[in-house]
Amino acid sequence: MINPQLDSDGNLKHLLTIEGLPKRILNQILDTAETFVGVAERDIKKVPLLRGKTVCNIFFENSTRTRTTFEIAAKRLSADVINLNVGTSSQSKGETILDTVDNLIAMHADMFVVRHSQSGAAHFIAQHVPDNISVINAGDGRHAHPTQGLLDVFTIRRYKPDMHNLRVALVGDVLHSRVARSEIHALTTLGVPEVRVIAPKTLLPTDVEKLGVQVFHDMKAGLKDVDVIMMLRLQNERMNGAMLPSAQEYFKTFGLTQDKLQLAKPDAIVMHPGPMNRGVEIDSCVADGDQSVILPQVTYGIAVRMAVMALLGSGSPSSLQAIGGGNVGQAGNSR
Amino acid sequence: MKIHIKNGRVIDPKNKIDAQHDVYIAAGKIVGIGNKPADFTANQTIDATGLIVSPGFVDLSARLREPGSEYSATLVSELNAAAAGGVTSLACTPDTQPVLDEPGLVEMLKYRAKQLNLAHVYPLGALTRQLEGKLLTEMCKLTEAGCVGFSQADEAIIDTQVLWRACEYASTFGFTLFLRAEDDYLAKNGVAHDGELASRLGLKGIPAAAECLAIASILRIARETNTKIHLCRLSTAEGVNLVREAKKQGVQVTADASAHHLHLTDFDIGFFNSHAHLKPPLRSMRDKEALCQGLKDGTLDAICSDHTPVNDDAKLLPFTESEAGATGLELLLPLALKWAENQKLGIAEAIAKITHQPAQILGINGGDLSVGCDADVAIFNPEKIWKVTPSELKSHGKNTPFLGLEVMGKVQYTLLHGQITYQSF
Numbered sequence: 172m173i174n175p176q177l178d179s180d181g182n183l184k185h186l187l188t189i190e191g192l193p194k195r196i197l198n199q200i201l202d203t204a205e206t207f208v209g210v211a212e213r214d215i216k217k218v219p220l221l222r223g224k225t226v227c228n229i230f231f232e233n234s235t236r237t238r239t240t241f242e243i244a245a246k247r248l249s250a251d252v253i254n255l256n257v258g259t260s261s262q263s264k265g266e267t268i269l270d271t272v273d274n275l276i277a278m279h280a281d282m283f284v285v286r287h288s289q290s291g292a293a294h295f296i297a298q299h300v301p302d303n304i305s306v307i308n309a310g311d312g313r314h315a316h317p318t319q320g321l322l323d324v325f326t327i328r329r330y331k332p333d334m335h336n337l338r339v340a341l342v343g344d345v346l347h348s349r350v351a352r353s354e355i356h357a358l359t360t361l362g363v364p365e366v367r368v369i370a371p372k373t374l375l376p377t378d379v380e381k382l383g384v385q386v387f388h389d390m391k392a393g394l395k396d397v398d399v400i401m402m403l404r405l406q407n408e409r410m411n412g413a414m415l416p417s418a419q420e421y422f423k424t425f426g427l428t429q430d431k432l433q434l435a436k437p438d439a440i441v442m443h444p445g446p447m448n449r450g451v452e453i454d455s456c457v458a459d460g461d462q463s464v465i466l467p468q469v470t471y472g473i474a475v476r477m478a479v480m481a482l483l484g485s486g487s488p489s490s491l492q493a494i495g496g497g498n499v500g501q502a503g504n505s506r
Numbered sequence: 507m508k509i510h511i512k513n514g515r516v517i518d519p520k521n522k523i524d525a526q527h528d529v530y531i532a533a534g535k536i537v538g539i540g541n542k543p544a545d546f547t548a549n550q551t552i553d554a555t556g557l558i559v560s561p562g563f564v565d566l567s568a569r570l571r572e573p574g575s576e577y578s579a580t581l582v583s584e585l586n587a588a589a590a591g592g593v594t595s596l597a598c599t600p601d602t603q604p605v606l607d608e609p610g611l612v613e614m615l616k617y618r619a620k621q622l623n624l625a626h627v628y629p630l631g632a633l634t635r636q637l638e639g640k641l642l643t644e645m646c647k648l649t650e651a652g653c654v655g656f657s658q659a660d661e662a663i664i665d666t667q668v669l670w671r672a673c674e675y676a677s678t679f680g681f682t683l684f685l686r687a688e689d690d691y692l693a694k695n696g697v698a699h700d701g702e703l704a705s706r707l708g709l710k711g712i713p714a715a716a717e718c719l720a721i722a723s724i725l726r727i728a729r730e731t732n733t734k735i736h737l738c739r740l741s742t743a744e745g746v747n748l749v750r751e752a753k754k755q756g757v758q759v760t761a762d763a764s765a766h767h768l769h770l771t772d773f774d775i776g777f778f779n780s781h782a783h784l785k786p787p788l789r790s791m792r793d794k795e796a797l798c799q800g801l802k803d804g805t806l807d808a809i810c811s812d813h814t815p816v817n818d819d820a821k822l823l824p825f826t827e828s829e830a831g832a833t834g835l836e837l838l839l840p841l842a843l844k845w846a847e848n849q850k851l852g853i854a855e856a857i858a859k860i861t862h863q864p865a866q867i868l869g870i871n872g873g874d875l876s877v878g879c880d881a882d883v884a885i886f887n888p889e890k891i892w893k894v895t896p897s898e899l900k901s902h903g904k905n906t907p908f909l910g911l912e913v914m915g916k917v918q919y920t921l922l923h924g925q926i927t928y929q930s931f
Contacts, residue, residue, distance in 0.1 A: 175777055190706065267819065267822070267823070268823065268824070269822055287824065289824035289825070289826045289827055290707055290708035290709050290778070290824070290825065290826060291707065291708075291709075291777075291778030291824045291825040291826070292824040294777050294778045295778060295823070295824045295825075299822075311708070311824075312708050312709075312824075312826070313708030313709075313710075314707055314708030314709075315708070349708060352706070352708060376704075376705035376711075377700045377701055377702070377704065377705050377711055377713070378701055378702040378705055379705060381702045381705070382705070382706065
């Protein structure tokens with residue numbers, strides 16, 4: 172089957188999911204992101220890579236954080252940004268997804284950043300846009316959230332550069348998590364030898380081990396000697412019901428506390444995609460503690476999203492070097 | 507009108523005929539196979555050299571979308587599709603709008619279908635009012651109006667007390683229940699087989715156990731109440747095993763599989779292809795193989811088209827929001843032939859599964875070429891390769907996972923009551 176994310180030359184055309192993307196592309200994105208980290212630290216936080224381009228954030232599902240970081244990323248690349256919260260407008264009037272998208276195409280948008288509550292929505296839109304438009308999946312149902320997966324491995328790479336010698340544990344609601352799926356694919360593609368998932372059976376997808384992970388149901392066993400702990404958000408509506416009896420019991424069994432953190436390697440880092448439920452999946456003293464890299468994740472998220480947009484919007488990496496900001500020339504040989 | 511079909515290879519599995527014979531038709535009936543009746547002078551001769559002359563096909567499950575969903579398809583369009591697919595008799599499901607739960611609606615449907623004269627339409631009446639799974643319909647009156655059995659379409663009867671009573675009542679009069687077995691709670695909101703692919707794509711899964719649990723309870727109740735049950739569209743290996751065991755124990759059960767499930771698995775969903783969104787979901791390779799095997803060893807009695815025309819708009823949505831189903835009447839023959847070929851069986855075995863075996867389940871005439879029977883005939887070229895394209899399909903539904911693919915086996919002529927209802931040019 173043809174990979175819908177790559178063009179005929181094997182370059183990234185859309186970013187829909189990490190699954191199936193070659194390692195070369197992931198590294199290209201991460202290396203490019205490395206060069207953008209510096210942009211935010213300058214007085215003038217802009218590079219002209221997407222000048223004259225229009226980026227449409229189409230959010231069929233509400234989001235503040237993700238939309239904001241995409242917006243900042245696009246603006247730092249000098250693009251014009253339009254935000255559409257479709258969840259609250261045309262869809263409620265009966266317009267279909269394709270009607271919405273077609274209208275934006277008619278307005279000559281260049282790039283769509285799409286979030287939708289249904290798995291596969293980004294693929295669906297990518298199949299129906301003309302060749303000159305790129306689609307970035309900003310989260311579709313339980314399926315994928317590729318830029319989150321990328322920013323997470325980017326963060327890991329910054330703190331733990333040797334990806335081939337890492338033990339990573341994902342803790343929590345893997346079943347409903349697009350973030351977990353993207354993280355797993357990113358980690359396994361980049362050659363992390365041991366990826367663990369730790370959760371009760373009610374929160375794990377069927378045959379999850381076929382994604383290349385080891386399954387644990389006990390925090391103590393699962394966290395032992397890991398280098399990275401990636402906590403997952405537990406949606407409020409799943410805390411009381413047939414999935415879990417209560418938030419308190421969840422915190423007791425699968426919440427990350429200082430005690431449980433002791434089981435990991437002493438220099439282990441703690442991550443969370445946000446927004447956090449303090450006292451449900453993570454103890455505040457861990458979230459705010461020395462080993463937490465939760466806020467750097469947010470910072471790096473902008474650099475990674477800039478890298479993805481730059482790669483999609485300006486063609487080949489060489490053109491990035493030609494017209495990019497001062498740091499961009501280092502792409503590929505940073506770290 | 508007298509028709510002489512000459513030089514064809516006649517395959518009539520019920521009468522165990524597979525040989526080159528001429529077929530003679532007069533006044534809508536078969537009047538001779540091989541032996542020309544005295545004083546027979548044909549008005550029309552069909553040259554079937556190189557073609558197979560078979561009983562018209564009988565389909566156990568076709569949605570015709572009328573009344574209520576004429577935007578998706580109409581009786582005219584879908585019965586034309588049936589004729590183009592060589593299907594001369596079909597059972598239609600009661601999940602129309604309004605639901606087929608009143609004799610008047612059934613009479614109207616029968617009447618309209620008869621006027622069109624493109625295929626015999628045998629309605630399955632709703633087993634419960636509005637298919638709500640609570641109150642029984644007037645099964646005797648519905649039968650008088652033309653229903654050949656009773657069904658819940660894709661709606662479950664959650665209350666086992668109601669299912670038990672429905673079986674007892676149907677059993678009283680010898681009616682057959684056509685049930686698709688699926689536990690409603692386990693299947694809720696599911697859109698794909700609960701397995702690796704659904705996990706990867708983040709689609710809500712329907713576990714194989716949803717089908718097995720439902721089959722187990724239906725078979726148990728059928729045995730207790732001595733009810734004739736036809737299990738529609740099995741999808742799992744375990745389901746096939748349960749039916750195999752039940753048949754050994756003498757439960758009055760028959761079963762079918764849809765033509766799609768004999769050839770496709772959940773991995774054919776690929777990158778969220780909504781044409782592969784079916785009910786029941788496409789399952790694993792192991793399940794697919796078990797269905798093919800079960801059909802071969804007689805555990806499953808028939809192949810159905812599970813014809814479900816869906817308008818383009820309802821498929822142009824993200825996978826989960828898209829409407830389930832695939833158009834099937836025109837693909838029934840090639841997919842049945844392909845199954846037989848894969849199983850190293852002859853064409854006659856494929857034809858048996860789409861002619862007299864389903865006819866027997868429905869308790870209707872048809873499905874064979876006995877002298878004196880209605881001349882419902884399909885004449886087809888088993889080796890003709892054709893590409894499945896929207897323009898090639900007569901059905902209003904252009905929705906099929908086989909779109910763009912080539913299939914083998916094409917109907918050249920269809921006859922209903924000795925009248926040509928379809929001819930391929």
